[in-house]
Amino acid sequence: MTLKTSLRSGLAGLAFAATSAGIAFAQATTETPAAAVPNKGDTTWMLLSTILVLMMVMPGLALFYGGLSRSKNMLSVMSQVTATAALMCIIWVVYGYSLAFTSGGSMTSFVGGFSKSFLAGVGVESTADTFTKGVVIPEYVFICFQMTFAMITPALIIGGFVERMKFSAIMLFVLLWSTFVYFPMAHMVWFSEGYLFTLGALDFAGGTVVHINAGIAALVGCLLIGKRIGYGKELMSPHSLTMTYIGTALLWVGWFGFNAGSNLEATGTAALAMINTFTATAGAALGWLFIEWTVKGKPSLLGMLSGIIAGLVAVTPAAGLIGPMGAIVLGAISGVVCFFFCTSIKNALGYDDSLDVFGIHGVGGIIGSIGTGIFVAPALGGVGVADYAMGAQVWKQFVAVVVAIVWCGIGSLILFKIVDVVVGLRVSPDAEREGLDIAEHGERAYHP
Amino acid sequence: MTLKTSLRSGLAGLAFAATSAGIAFAQATTETPAAAVPNKGDTTWMLLSTILVLMMVMPGLALFYGGLSRSKNMLSVMSQVTATAALMCIIWVVYGYSLAFTSGGSMTSFVGGFSKSFLAGVGVESTADTFTKGVVIPEYVFICFQMTFAMITPALIIGGFVERMKFSAIMLFVLLWSTFVYFPMAHMVWFSEGYLFTLGALDFAGGTVVHINAGIAALVGCLLIGKRIGYGKELMSPHSLTMTYIGTALLWVGWFGFNAGSNLEATGTAALAMINTFTATAGAALGWLFIEWTVKGKPSLLGMLSGIIAGLVAVTPAAGLIGPMGAIVLGAISGVVCFFFCTSIKNALGYDDSLDVFGIHGVGGIIGSIGTGIFVAPALGGVGVADYAMGAQVWKQFVAVVVAIVWCGIGSLILFKIVDVVVGLRVSPDAEREGLDIAEHGERAYHP
Amino acid sequence: MTLKTSLRSGLAGLAFAATSAGIAFAQATTETPAAAVPNKGDTTWMLLSTILVLMMVMPGLALFYGGLSRSKNMLSVMSQVTATAALMCIIWVVYGYSLAFTSGGSMTSFVGGFSKSFLAGVGVESTADTFTKGVVIPEYVFICFQMTFAMITPALIIGGFVERMKFSAIMLFVLLWSTFVYFPMAHMVWFSEGYLFTLGALDFAGGTVVHINAGIAALVGCLLIGKRIGYGKELMSPHSLTMTYIGTALLWVGWFGFNAGSNLEATGTAALAMINTFTATAGAALGWLFIEWTVKGKPSLLGMLSGIIAGLVAVTPAAGLIGPMGAIVLGAISGVVCFFFCTSIKNALGYDDSLDVFGIHGVGGIIGSIGTGIFVAPALGGVGVADYAMGAQVWKQFVAVVVAIVWCGIGSLILFKIVDVVVGLRVSPDAEREGLDIAEHGERAYHP
Amino acid sequence: MKIVMAIIKPFKLEEVRDGLTAIGVHGLTVTEVKGYGRQKGHTEIYRGAEYAVSFLPKIKIEVAVSDELVGKVIEAITAAARTGQIGDGKIFVSSIEKAVRIRTGETDGDAL
Amino acid sequence: MKIVMAIIKPFKLEEVRDGLTAIGVHGLTVTEVKGYGRQKGHTEIYRGAEYAVSFLPKIKIEVAVSDELVGKVIEAITAAARTGQIGDGKIFVSSIEKAVRIRTGETDGDAL
Amino acid sequence: MKIVMAIIKPFKLEEVRDGLTAIGVHGLTVTEVKGYGRQKGHTEIYRGAEYAVSFLPKIKIEVAVSDELVGKVIEAITAAARTGQIGDGKIFVSSIEKAVRIRTGETDGDAL
C-alpha cells in the first residue's frame, strides 16, 4: 500500500497512514532507492507518545471517571476501563490494525481488510510512513501508538452509563463496537483510501474518530439504559474530586502524546501542536471558570477540570493546524459552550449521561472539528492548507461530523440492542443500590 | 537578538537564551551560512522535558500541597494551583515570553520588551539557540518549556498562605507578581543582556528565579496575611500524606525535565544533571531522615519527603555543573539545614508559612545557589567554569541571591498590599472555619 | 573492559555492558578510529527510560504495595520503599555500579571489582556500549538507568513482610542484600564476563536479576519473620484499591522504560519490546480475569491488576526476543498460573507472603525465564538467537533460574539471620496492633 | 422527653428526614453505623483471601422529642423507612431526663 | 449514674474536653455525626447537579458520670461549647443502670 | 428491655460478636468512635508541628436485649473484650421503653 503523496503534501499534518516499508522492499527490490531508516529522535518521540496515551487511559481516564462516581462503584468503573483497554490491545493486534490500516479492496472507502491480521508480515525492520516524504518510523511503534487510541476510545464511552451497566455487557459491547464502528471510522479518517481522508476533512489527532465517536455512542447508550435509580433525587456527588483531579492532570499530561505525537515526527509542527495543547486548554479552563463564577456565583474546581477536558477535546483535531492565539479562542469557546450544555441543556432534556461524555467529548469534539476548518486560516494564525477557502473547508468538516454522528449513532444503537438481547444491559436494582463493586466484582475500594 | 557567545562558551550550561533563527534569516539572507536545523533527538528531549515540568505542577505540586492541607481545603489548594497554571499559560504567550526573552532596550538589564507579544513572528520554522554553537531547537518548544517554569513558580508561592487567602486575591496577585517580579527576574538571570547573566552568576536550572523567588514571596505573603485561625492550638495535620507522597514522587520524576531539560540538548551534560538530580535528592532524603531519627526519635515519611524536595531545590542551580559526589554532600547539607529551619527556627520565629515554602524553597534555594559556586570547583568534582576562583564565584552567587531577595521581597510586599486594597486578602473567619472548599468553591473533595 | 562482541552479536539484545570509552581512549590513543559519539535520539530514549523506571518505584510500587496494606501501615510501606530507593542511589554510585559493571579479576564470573567506586573516571564524555557495534550512550545515563533497577529490586522484596518488620531491619537488610546478592547477580547476568552471560542464558530486561531474585528473597523473609498477628482470622483487606490501581497503572506505564529501555537504543527492537509489553500484559490481565470469573464467580479488579503485574513480570526477560502473538500466550499462561498460585497453593502451604511477591514476581519470573527460551523460537514468532535449539536454550534458562534461586535463597537466609541478631526483625505485638505508621514513624496517613 | 433511636437503610435517610419534618420535628442527629442482624452480608475476595462480611452499612438517627410526639415519630419513621425486606432496621425509645440548648441555655421542651 | 450526650460543633471538641478534665471527668467517648436543625446548610454544585446539603458535621460526646456531677458537667460543656450562634448544639441526659469496666470487672461508680 | 452499650478495642469486635452469638444474641449495631480515658495516646509529628493525640480509636457496640439476658450479655462482652490492659473499655446499661422492627411493625420482645 502507498499513500497518495500529492494529496498528503497538500494536507500536511492531516492524517495517519502506515506502510510496511520493510516488507514492500522485500518483495520488490527493483524500486528501492535505499530503504528509509527511522530517525532515532522520531522513534523515541513515538515511543514516548505511545506511553503517554497509555497513561491517559490508565490511570488517567480511570481516575477521572472513577472519582466522579460514588465510592460504591469506584472499582467497577476502573475495572470497566481496564478490561476495555486490555481487550482492545488483543483485538487490535489480532485484526483491528488490519481493518483500520490496510486496503479494504472494494470496501476500502469504509473499511480495511484482513491482510495484516495477527500482524502478519510485520517485523522489527518494518516501517510506517510519516507525513514527510522519506521519513519513516518503525511500524511496531506506529501500531502501538494507534493501539492506544483504540484503547481509549471505547473506554471513554463508559462514562455515559457508569454505575448501572453489567460488566459482561460492556465487554461484549466493546468487542462489537470496536469492530463495526471504531475500525471503520478510523479507516475512513486516517487511511489514505478512506472516505473522509479523500474528502479532505481535517483532523489532526482524532477529533472525529475518538471524541465525536465516543460522545455519540455514550449518548445512545445512556438513552437506552435509562437513568440511575434516584437520579435527580438523591445526592450523587463525586466521591473523590481528588481522584478526578489526578485523572484530569494526567489526561492533560498524556494528551501531548495524543496531539503532538499525531505528528509522527519530532519537528516544529509537533511543538506547535504542543503549544496549542497548552493554550487551548488554559483558555477553556479559564473560560469555564469565569462563566461559572459569573453565572453560579462560585468558581468550582470540577468546573475548571471540565474546562480542561473540553479544551483538550476541541484542540485535538486542530492541534498542528492552527496558531496559539486561535487555540486560546477555540478553547475558550469550547469551555463556555460545554458549560452551558452540561449545566443547562442536559438538565432541560433530562437524560442521564452520567459523566457528560456527550456533553464534553461530543459537543467539544464538534466545536473542535468545525473550528479547525475556521482557525486553520492563515489570516487567523493557522498554518493553512492547499487551496484553502473557509466556506469549503467548514463544509468538509461538517460532512465529517455528520458521517461520524450517523455511522456511530446507528451502529451503536444496533449493537446496544444486540447486547441487551444477549446478556442484558442493566444490573438488578438491588445490585445497583448495593453498588457494582460488591455486586459485580466482590470487592470494595476502601477499607479505612 | 543574539547572544554574547564569548560569554556563553565560558559559562557553558549556565543560562537560557532564544533566537528566532528562522525569522532572523528570513529578513537578512546575506549572513545565512545554512540555517541550523534542530536535531530530532534534542527536540524530543525538550518536548519530553516540557511535559515533565507540567506534570510537576499538576498533579505533582497540587497533590503535594493539597495532601498537607486539611480536607476541607483540599479543593481550594488544587484550584489555586490549577488556575494559576492556566492563567500563566495565557499571560506567557501574550506578553510574558516577550518580557523575559527579548531585548528591553535601555531597560534590558532588568526586563525585556514587547516585540514578541502574542508570539509575533514565531512559526514552526523558528528556532531558539542552545548553549552549543550551531545547535538549535524549535522555538515553540523552547517557549513551552519556559512556559512551564512560569506556571510552577507562582504556584509554589501559594503554599505559604493556603487555607485562608481568597481565590480572587490569588488570581490578581499571580497576574501582578508574574508581570513585575517573575518576568524581570527571569530576564535578569536567563537572558544574555540581563544583569545577573552578565554578572556571571551560575544558575543551571533556575534556583534563583524559581525557588528563592517563590520562597521570598511566600514568606512576605504569610507574614502579611497572618496565621490561620487555631494555628498552634488545633490539630492541623496533613489530611492525606498519601497524596503528599504521590505529589512528591511526581515532583521528583518531573524534576528531571526541569533540571536535565535545562541543558536544552540530549547530551552527556543532561545525563550529568540527571545523575545529580538522583544523588543530591537521595542525599537530602537520607540527611533529613537520619537527623530526624536522631533528634526526634522517629524517622517520618513526611521528613523524607521534605528532604527530597530540599535536595531537589538545592541541586537545581547546580545540576549540570557539579559532580555526583558533590551533589550527595550538597543534598545532605540542604536536608539537614532545612530540617532545622522548618522544625525549630520557624517555630521560634512564630509565623505561619503553612507548607514551608520559605523553609524549603527559600532556604534550600539559597544553599543551592551558594553551594553551586563551591561544588562547581573541579577539585570537588565539578565541571568548572572559565577563570574559576571559589571566592569570586561565591561572591557572584551571593549577589544573585541578594538581588533576588531584595527585588522579590519589595516587589511582593507592594503587590500584596495592592491586592489587599483591591479585593482583600483574607476570607472571613466563618469561611475559614467551614473550609474554603465549600465557602469559596461550593464543593467538597470527598463523599465517602 | 570490553565485551566479547562475537558472543554479543550472537545474542543480540541479551545483556547489558558498559565501557567507559572516554577513559579508554584517554589511555590508549593508538587504537582509536574516532571515538563513537552518542546519538541524541538514543540519549533521549535512555533519559526517558530512566525516568520511567524511577516512576515505577515511586509512586508506582509504593502505591501498589501501600494500597494493599491496611491504612495503619500505609506510611510505613511508603517509607520503606522510599528509603530503600534513596539508599540504593547512594550505594550504587559509591560501589554498586562498580561491583556490577567492572571486571572482578579472578572473581569476575561472580562479581566485579572496585575500580569505578565513587564513579572514578566517569565524566560527561564517557560512554557505554550498546548491543550494536559502534553505537554508544553517555555512561552517566547508563549508570542512572541501571541505578533505577538497583532501586526497584530490593523495594520489591518488602512486599513479602510488610506490616511487621522494623524499619531499621529493612534498612540494614537492603544494605547487605544489595551488596552480597544483587550486585553479584547483576554482574553474573549482565556483565560480559559474568557466569550466566557467558552461559548464554537469555534475559532481555532482568527477569532473573530483578524478579526471581526479589521473589525468592521475599519468600525467605516472610518464612523467617512469620505471619502477621491475626492472619487468616481478621479482615486484612486492602485499605485502598484505588491506590493499588494507580500504582499498577504507573508500573505498567513505567515498565516500557524497563523493558524497551533495556534495548539501550531507540530502534525497531525497542518497539518490539514495547508491543510485547502491551500484548503480554493484556493477555495476562484477561487470563486472570476470565479464570477468576470462572472459578470464583466474579471478576475482580484486584485480579486484573495482579494479572497485569504477572504479565509484565513474565514478559520482562522476553521483551525484545519474542513476537507479539507469543507474548499474548506467555502472558496468559503467567496470569493463569499466578492466579492458582496466589489463591490456592499459597493458602494450602499457609505462609504469609503478604503482598504475593513470590507468588507473582517469583512464579511469573520463572515462567517468563523458561518461556523466553521457548517463544524466542522463530517458528513461534520469536526473533531467534544464533544456533537456536529449543531444548538447549530451555536448559540454559533453567540453569539461570536455579542459580538465581540458590544464590539468592541462601544469601537472603544468612543476611536475614544477621539482621535479626543485630537489630531484630520484628516490631513488638503492640506496635503491630497499633500500626507501624504511629509506632515506627509517628504519623498517620489520613486525617479525614 | 424521649429519645428515639432508629437504625435504617442508608438510602432511606432523606425520606425519613422529610417524614419527620412533615410532623413538625425539625432537629435530628445522624450517625453512620454498621449493623449485624438477620440480613445476610456478602463475601469479599482479595486474591486468595475470602472474607464473609456480615456488618452492613446502616444509618442511625437520634431524635429527642416530647412524650406526646413519640407515637407520631415512630409512625413517621416506620412509614418512610420500610421497604418490606429484611434489614429495614429497628426503632428503640428511651427516656431522657433533661435537655439543654447550648446556645441559649434553654432546657427541656424549649431546647428541642 | 447518668450518661450525658452532647452534640457540639467540631472545632469545640478540645475545649470541651479540657473543660471536663478541669472538673475531674477523665473519660469520654466521641463520635463524628451529622446534625440537622435550625442552622442552615450550604449548596454544593457538581457540573449541572445542585444539592442543598442540610446535614452539617457535628461531634457527639458521651460521658457517663455519677448523679452528683451531672450539673457541673452540663455547665462545663455549655461554657466551653457556646459560640452564641445557631447550631451550637444540645445536651441530653439519661440514666444508666449499670456500668462495668471491662479490664477489671469493677462496676458502677468504680467503673467510671 | 435494656440497651447495652459497650466501648471496646477495635480488634476485639469479631470476638465479641461471636461471644454474643453464642448466647443467642443475633443483632447489634456498631459505631466507630474515639475514646478518651486513662489509656495514654501517642504523639504525632508533622515537620515542626507536634500533636499529642489523646483520642484513641474504639468501637462502640449497642445491643438491645430483654431484661433477663443483660447479665449474660455483660459477661459475654467482658469475656471476649478483655485483654487486661488499660483501655479495654466500658459497658453501660440503660432501659428502653419500646422497640419496633421497621419491616414488620412488631414491637418490644418480638422486635429484637
Ligand SMILES: Nc1ncnc2c1ncn2[C@@H]1O[C@H](COP(=O)(O)OP(=O)(O)O)[C@@H](O)[C@H]1O
Ligand atoms: N438487638 C439489636 N440491638 C441493636 N441493634 C440491632 C439489634 N438487632 C438488629 N439491630 C440492627 O438492626 C439492623 C437490621 O436488623 P436485621 O435483623 O438485619 O433485619 P430486620 O430489621 O428486618 O429484622 C441490624 O443491621 C442492626 O443494625
Ligand SMILES: Nc1ncnc2c1ncn2[C@@H]1O[C@H](COP(=O)(O)OP(=O)(O)O)[C@@H](O)[C@H]1O
Ligand atoms: N430534636 C433533636 N434531637 C436530636 N438532635 C437534635 C435535635 N435538635 C437538634 N439536634 C442536634 O443539635 C444540632 C444543633 O441544632 P440547631 O437547631 O441547628 O441549632 P441550636 O443548637 O442552636 O438550636 C443539630 O445539628 C442536631 O445535631
Ligand SMILES: Nc1ncnc2c1ncn2[C@@H]1O[C@H](COP(=O)(O)OP(=O)(O)O)[C@@H](O)[C@H]1O
Ligand atoms: N466516663 C466515661 N464516659 C464515657 N466513656 C468513657 C468514660 N470513661 C471511659 N470511657 C471510654 O472507655 C474507653 C477506655 O477507658 P480507659 O480509661 O482508657 O481504660 P479502662 O477501660 O481500662 O479503664 C475510653 O477510651 C472511652 O472511650
